[in-house]
Amino acid sequence: MADKILTKHFGLENLFRIDVYLKNEGYAAAKKALSVMKPDEILEEVKAANLRGRGGAGFPAGVKWGFVPKDIEKPKYLCVNADEGEPGTFKDRYIMNHNPHLLIEGIIISSYCVGINTAFIYIRGEYEAVALRLEEAISEAYDKGFLGENMLGTGFKLDVFVHRGAGAYICGEETALLESLEGKRGNPRLKPPFPASVGLFGCPTVINNVETISNIPSIILNGAAWFCQAGLPKDGGTRIFGVSGMVKKPGIFELPVGTNLKKIINEHAGGMVEGKKLKAVIPGGMSAPILTAEEIDINMDFDSLVEAKSMLGSAAIIVIDQDTSMLDVLKRVTKFYSHESCGQCTPCRIGNSWINKIVKRIADGGGKKEDLDKIIQLANSMLGKTLCPLGDAAAMPILSIIQKFRDELESYIPLGN
Amino acid sequence: MSPELTDRTKKKIEEIASRYASKEAALLPVLHLVQREVGFISQQEEKQVAHLLDIKPIKVEEVVTFYTMYNQEATGKYHIQVCSNLSCSLLGAELLIDHLKDKLGIGVGETTADKKFTLTTVECLGACEQAPCIMINFDYFGNLDKEKIDNILDNLE
Numbered sequence: 001m002a003d004k005i006l007t008k009h010f011g012l013e014n015l016f017r018i019d020v021y022l023k024n025e026g027y028a029a030a031k032k033a034l035s036v037m038k039p040d041e042i043l044e045e046v047k048a049a050n051l052r053g054r055g056g057a058g059f060p061a062g063v064k065w066g067f068v069p070k071d072i073e074k075p076k077y078l079c080v081n082a083d084e085g086e087p088g089t090f091k092d093r094y095i096m097n098h099n100p101h102l103l104i105e106g107i108i109i110s111s112y113c114v115g116i117n118t119a120f121i122y123i124r125g126e127y128e129a130v131a132l133r134l135e136e137a138i139s140e141a142y143d144k145g146f147l148g149e150n151m152l153g154t155g156f157k158l159d160v161f162v163h164r165g166a167g168a169y170i171c172g173e174e175t176a177l178l179e180s181l182e183g184k185r186g187n188p189r190l191k192p193p194f195p196a197s198v199g200l201f202g203c204p205t206v207i208n209n210v211e212t213i214s215n216i217p218s219i220i221l222n223g224a225a226w227f228c229q230a231g232l233p234k235d236g237g238t239r240i241f242g243v244s245g246m247v248k249k250p251g252i253f254e255l256p257v258g259t260n261l262k263k264i265i266n267e268h269a270g271g272m273v274e275g276k277k278l279k280a281v282i283p284g285g286m287s288a289p290i291l292t293a294e295e296i297d298i299n300m301d302f303d304s305l306v307e308a309k310s311m312l313g314s315a316a317i318i319v320i321d322q323d324t325s326m327l328d329v330l331k332r333v334t335k336f337y338s339h340e341s342c343g344q345c346t347p348c349r350i351g352n353s354w355i356n357k358i359v360k361r362i363a364d365g366g367g368k369k370e371d372l373d374k375i376i377q378l379a380n381s382m383l384g385k386t387l388c389p390l391g392d393a394a395a396m397p398i399l400s401i402i403q404k405f406r407d408e409l410e411s412y413i414p415l416g417n
Numbered sequence: 418m419s420p421e422l423t424d425r426t427k428k429k430i431e432e433i434a435s436r437y438a439s440k441e442a443a444l445l446p447v448l449h450l451v452q453r454e455v456g457f458i459s460q461q462e463e464k465q466v467a468h469l470l471d472i473k474p475i476k477v478e479e480v481v482t483f484y485t486m487y488n489q490e491a492t493g494k495y496h497i498q499v500c501s502n503l504s505c506s507l508l509g510a511e512l513l514i515d516h517l518k519d520k521l522g523i524g525v526g527e528t529t530a531d532k533k534f535t536l537t538t539v540e541c542l543g544a545c546e547q548a549p550c551i552m553i554n555f556d557y558f559g560n561l562d563k564e565k566i567d568n569i570l571d572n573l574e
Binding site for chain 1: 436437439442443445472479484485486487501540541542544545546547552555556557
């Protein structure tokens with residue numbers, strides 16, 4: 001069983017160069033897929049691996065690919081979601097920077113499987129240096145015949161382009177990403193139709209996160225059974241956990257799906273910074289409901305976190321210490337969502353800015369007794385009432401912070417107000 | 418008035434546009450290209466880009482005003498963007514912002530009189546393991562404190 005799949009070769013010098021990648025099993029999976037496997041066999045293998053989406057929603061990748069209509073005249077597209085905007089998340093940057101060819105190889109196999117001839121990597125605009133690295137790697141792959149016309153002599157053709165976003169959290173939402181790729185504002189689309197049938201330029205489109213696609217080569221090379229040895233039966237493989245906040249060793253840690261959160265924080269991330277005590281943890285990016293210090297003895301997989309009324313999301317762990325005021329955390333969280341709401345749906349546009357104004361007023365000493373209930377009411381009026389998940393992504397952490405830290409938050413409201 | 422785009426840029430725009438099923442889809446990368454050349458996107462640039470991509474200028478303005486990375490006015494030679502999101506805040510982003518305000522003598526959203534520095538805050542840069550972090554133009558700097566910031570700034574010409 002492999003304990004590391006994606007970061008296994010990270011220590012190698014110049015791994016981002018195709019020559020080094022090739023010397024370390026690089027493109028062996030793509031060769032196997034294109035020369036000896038049929039697309040249907042690849043699809044079955046990916047389904048059997050129970051590879052769930054690493055971007056946040058956790059939808060099984062194989063099932064998603066299966067939704068794409070087979071006999072259709074229109075071109076099909078692959079969009080790799082490299083927008084990585086969920087606060088606390090930085091794992092995809094590591095994959096693309098250290099091992100860009102792993103992502104490209106995953107793109108090749110995925111595209112061959114679904115019958116796609118054009119793939120776009122939609123990367124957040126701030127990652128300019130990473131985008132350049134990807135473009136260099138893509139150019140190397142063309143030169144070696146892994147991309148372009150008649151790839152590896154099989155007659156299959158694939159073009160890959162890097163497309164930079166320009167600073168909008170909402171574009172990590174898959175339909176906003178499509179709008180953005182089409183040159184428009186990132187306003188999410190109504191679903192259905194789902195992108196698998198009507199996506200980019202109205203054509204069938206697969207959208208997967210960087211980490212999801214980067215797992216494909218190892219599944220094809222070693223088989224689904226091997227992949228499932230790490231992780232859980234319904235949730236296979238590893239996750240790249242990103243730990244930030246008040247820990248001694250913040251960073252990325254690739255560990256089996258289901259690794260205990262307490263262990264990740266205390267052993268892998270070195271525990272709390274000297275003199276600091278744990279207060280709370282956000283386990284899956286800012287949108288995930290917060291856990292108290294007492295709740296962190298939990299396995300980091302989709303189902304365990306749903307059971308704990310939180311979510312695994314992008315597996316981005318933010319560690320908060322006792323000296324941090326939860327009002328400050330709430331202020332930060334609400335400022336972010338009020339800034340990033342695209343403005344299309346009224347509950348999210350008005351709700352988030354209204355909540356942020358109330359929290360700021362409390363922080364400035366003008367809190368009123370009814371404020372917290374008002375925030376709860378506003379958050380509940382966003383939950384499930386917007387086109388895209390941003391409304392929920394904002395409401396969930398806000399509600400959980402108030403529910404779990406109500407006494408502390410009330411202590412910031414002057415008596416008699 | 419900003420100058421006409423160079424022929425080289427216009428050619429590059431054509432090349433980028435050819436990647437997509439519709440020319441309009443090239444808008445974001447093209448705006449990045451134009452901003453790199455001109456420094457910002459004013460209505461003049463919006464019109465030029467609209468013309469080159471066969472779309473209405475309002476379509477370009479819609480996009481320019483939606484995305485935070487497009488500047489509608491000139492920034493200083495060095496645009497300092499301080500991440501003020503949660504992980505960076507936990508590790509002292511506010512102190513960095515206060516320090517930068519003092520050091521540069523400007524507020525957030527302002528440019529120094531000599532046009533050398535612009536100071537803004539930014540939402541999560543995706544470098545939380547290096548909190549607190551900042552971006553100067555497109556370079557990331559992390560694990561910062563006042564001293565390190567002073568060092569970085571003092572070495573910028």
